[in-house]
Amino acid sequence: GAGVSQTPSNKVTEKGKYVELRCDPISGHTALYWYRQSLGQGPEFLIYFQGTGAADDSGLPNDRFFAVRPEGSVSTLKIQRTERGDSAVYLCASSFSGGSGNEQFFGPGTRLTVL
């Protein structure tokens, strides 16, 4: 079956612009996660959705970052007034349900470059 898909695969933008990154989870998965991976580092947690609601958004670095999942499936990560330090690979993962014991399946990521 289809895995987690993310679009676009690459995004180049200018400092100060607004960007949206999309994640399509595996069908039937109720939990969805966003992570950010900087070069040479492990993924860093941003936000976790259970259904339509954000169960844990403690990893969002500041109020320029926002994510939604209005119908409990597709999610969009939105970054306002982008900064060069936002450049990273943004990974999305989904699992059948939340919590431990539920394997998180990762997408290939969106590579964001802020010039």
Add this chain to the structure above:
Amino acid sequence: GQQLNQSPQSMFIQEGEDVSMNCTSSSIFNTWLWYKQDPGEGPVLLIALYKAGELTSNGRLTAQFGITRKDSFLNISASIPSDVGIYFCAGQSGGTSYGKLTFGQGTILTVHP
């Protein structure tokens, strides 16, 4: 916040050799996981550990959940060229943060044929 220290940062080995890498934490985790990431791809789960002291194998891979719940190791036996990649440990806590994974910095593995 929670920190995972993973070592070594990189390894260069000959095909057929065994590999060992480990992860330590300043905090307790309820679940330890090991992932492999290939270039341009997301991490893929290799082994999941759910109980302190647990030793689990998956083919040539063996991982253990430390008794203190603050560490884990991964062994790869008889390495082959396709083992090349970046290996990450990850911990998962309980309570309100039970959804998120905390990752180590990764171990870059290079296998020479």
